[in-house]
Amino acid sequence: MAETEPQVSQLFRGDRMVWVSPVSLEELIQLKTSHPQAPLVMGNTNIGPDIKFKGAWHPIIISPTRVQELFKVTKTPQGVCIGAGCSLSVVKALLEGLVQEIPEEKTEIYRSLLQQLGNLGGQQIRNVATIGGNIVSAYPNSDLNPVFAAGNCILNVASKRGRQEILLNKDFFVGFGKTSLKPDEVVLSVFIPVSRQGEFMRAFRQAPRKENALATVTTGMRVMFTEGSSVVKELSIYYGGVGPCTVSATKTCAAVIGRKWDEQTLSEAYTQLLDEISLSPSHPGGQVEFRRSLTLSLLFKFNLQMLHKLWEMCLDPSITFGLIGLETNMVTFSGCHKNVWFFFQAVVKDQSGDDPVGRPIMHRSAISQATGEAVYCDDIPKMEGELHLVLVTSTRPHAKILDIDISEALQVPGVVDVITSKDIPGKKFRTFTGIDEDILAQNEVSCVGHMVCAVVADTRNQAKRGAAVVKIGYEDLPGPVFTVEEAIEKQSFFLPKRMIEQGNVDEAFDKVDHIYEGAIRLGGQEHFYMETQSMVVVPSGEERELKVYLSCQHPTYESIAETLGIPSNRVSCHVKRVGGAFGGKVTKTSIIACITSVAAWKTGRAVRCVLERGEDMLITGARHPVLGKHKVGFMNNGRIMAADLHYYANSGNTADESLLVIEKILLHLDNAYNVPNLRGRSVACKTNLPSNTAFRGFGVPQSMLVTENMINDVAMMLGCNAEEIREINMYKEVSLTHYKFEFDPKNLLRCWDECKEKSDYDRRRKSIGQFNQQNRWKKRGMATIPIKYGIAFSDGFLNQAASLVHIYKDGSVLVSHGGTEMGQGIHTKMQQVASRELHIPASLIHITETNTSAVPNTCPSAASFGTDANGMAVKDACETLYQRLEPVRKQNPEGTWQIWVNSAFIQKISLSATGYYRGHDLHMDWEKQEGQPYAYYTYGACCSEVEVDCLTGDYRTVRTDIVMDIGRSINPSVDIGQIEGAFIQGLGLYTMEELKFSPSGVLYTRGPSQYKIPAVCDIPLQFNVYLLSGSDNPHAIYSSKGIGEPVLFLGSSVFFAIKDAVAASRVEAGMVGPFTLDSPATPERTCLACNTPFTQKVRRYHQPVSSCSLPQPITLDPNPSMFAKLNMEFSCCFHLTDLQT
């Protein structure tokens, strides 16, 4: 075997920086002495994001990952000394081993660290992030530092002055990201002591999501009791998330030391703690009331656990089991063990085994997507002379553009050009629903993020550097509008407003037993597709032809042609696959593609534009936030006789598709209910936020949330379960909707009944009641929600599709159609359709990219209508071809497919055919308030149960059962994937995802570190999906039904289950009746709504100091008071802002 080469230090020198990798500690210390400001890069999880996202620059970087001393682990009877370079995964495994090896009472600190390590970051982060890096980074919400500090851990530090030990305590953490370490000091290791007799430690954290989310508040708490008693000898409490660094509750601890651990002592401690950990209303990161409540309730949790310990040790006869309750022992749903079932429909008995329709065929590119071989837009190899485009966007919410100075940008090496509106040779604007929108701002900007110009350069980095030095002169315009309230006040709307009414609402209000008025706000939702907006535009060099490769749901050759002033026949768009779109890649992609095409046109070179996540989130808008108000009139028996609903949608700075969204809101406000007197009004508010756009559900998730919230309020008024009110008011027989469209709700009712039965609703409802009686701080809630969702485009002309099918001489078949593959499996389904129609195995059929030179005039893949439309078009082409082959089949009935195809070629029978589908002529007449805007309805019902920790607002979805009527599914496994995905996306919308803006309209949430979408840990512990059997649909291909969008709304079952649990908590606080819980029901909102004694205490504490309500720090549009009252910019200094993974 070859001998190991002796390790030598290495040095890499680039243009702007030097990377040094020492191998010995002496060398490392020497380097640190000469370059004290140079960071030590270990896991690079702090330094790396700072460089990438905040523009930090270090001329010298030291990489000590080969210095052995930093990885040493030494175990002694007093504790364990862990090298600073050990990754958090290594530390976790080590501590798990120690907890097994040594007596339990000695492992209190180890177990507390394990508690934190289980949720710190995610597995990938823990695999690289080091323990030393975590300590020295000194994040204000570090999960480990409060435990190290409370646990009296010690750092071993070395520098050229020698070695020393430093106690990790309050004096060590001196400010945001700052410790008392000298710049030239290197942390060698951290010593973690074993716990002593009578010593107990716990750690708690509350974060916006269980994994990969920095804690809102995190804590380490350690107590030591005097031997044989409950008198406190030592107490140490440290918090993260409540100040610029890890902070100590020193005074609170001092007040408790020497006293008995009992309710009296602790109740004084809470008051002391409120005084000591006082967050100013302008605390960076906001959530002041929530953070303050958490400091108290986490101490209360510690108290409960210590009381339990004291009870176990029989040290204080006054501590009874009744006092501590069941909950301290209760192992509830903390694990990630999942039970997921789905139930397919069976195909008909006599269906041929070769016919794949109705069978759970795997998604065509599932394997290549999983292995990474699937080609997405940015995987297209670089072309000769290719340029990169980076957009320059407005930093002002509303301003006149005085001038655009590009001179400095043009000096940046590699920058080739800067594209402004003046460079657009054709139409400089796009028109959506009759309203024009500039492609690049010409004279005025109307939101932060408004696209003004674009820099093209040889590399992306050069284009970014160029973009950074483009200078735009602005003159601010007065009174920007951000919220719907401000828009209402200033009458800032995109017109027309919409209204629909059936019956006589005003008269009906006079005859009802009760009237209740309420409101709910629903925040926006970022599309968060995996693949950001991406495109490559390639000029062919002759005859003004362009090839455009892009990631979109609507191949947009027409807008590019108009922008360039050339005929559409010169532009061909190619979409191989789209890494998620969810509605965000229709209009927005079109505009960015126009800009990129202008750059390619002007320079004559291929131009690639791939937005970074932050740019994408800033520029491309989101789901419309909505303020919904309802006035409902109902009888004592729960029958709703009248409802008047108002919807205000925040459209942002351009109309985009907002007018269609507000129409769809009104068309779905009845959901599943027959309300005889029903009125809805909706308006698109014009604000100075980035323009919002289509998003899966297109207004329906907003519309129905308001309706279901109204039902919930009625139930709370009458003191019954919301399901009872739902049943009383549900459509029962063939009925007319409020737009006078007749339908039969039979399958809706079947879904509802089956859902209740499969979920064991009645039994579980009872056991939830029992659970809630026995538990004070944990409450369970359950909700069952129905849906009736209209399928197809109400703009009837969009209900069409075309296809082109070729049969080659070897028998293989190539199918093109106008739908785009966005992961929803449309290509898989088209393959199944072609296979059935041509009577050949699916393996002979290839579905090519969506290409507008093969299939022109495509409609968007949207409205859950892609398979309905394109499936029929593919079927049509295949039928034509199959019929053409009829003579050759007859000539040779024993022949094979290949033989027939060959004979057909020889007999000069065309083996190529187009297919076309002329879909439903749908319409809606808003003057008459009637029409047939949908082809049919997809129905479903969903029951979810949650368990809420009232002390922190944390929740877990215990179980979800969904029953969907999707007719006869063409591919049940693909459809169930759509159902599961849409449900989880809905769960994110209604319980987690928060877009936060500054008071001046700057979007803060521009990456996964600030914006939390559901992760694997958020999937319900038990998740069952059932497809309704025996359902036929004469209106769509093979009796199937569209399913892309409807289920998203069923995520609201989790929202209403949380609300149900919160209601149970409020009852304990003596509060009954309707209450407001806005969406998303984040832990913050949930905790504050639970109204525990701790949130009450925090509120009382604040009352005398200030008569105004506590300012909310950061706003989720459209809360009115926040922008108005908050006189500060959200400081990023307490957050890992702009940090992405």
Ligand SMILES: Cc1cc2nc3c(=O)[nH]c(=O)nc-3n(C[C@H](O)[C@H](O)[C@H](O)COP(=O)(O)OP(=O)(O)OC[C@H]3O[C@@H](n4cnc5c(N)ncnc54)[C@H](O)[C@@H]3O)c2cc1C
């Ligand atoms: C997505 C994500 C999620 C996260 N979630 C959490 C979370 O939930 N809870 C939490 O507590 N943290 C979280 N973090 C922070 C993470 O734990 C820290 O970034 C990490 O521990 C830092 O270690 P590192 O090795 O990557 O440090 P690096 O980035 O390599 O270095 C960080 C700093 O530490 C200094 N340093 C490193 N080692 C030494 C040493 N031996 N002596 C002196 N100085 C040293 C460096 O000079 C540098 O200034 C998260 C980070 C990310 C990216």
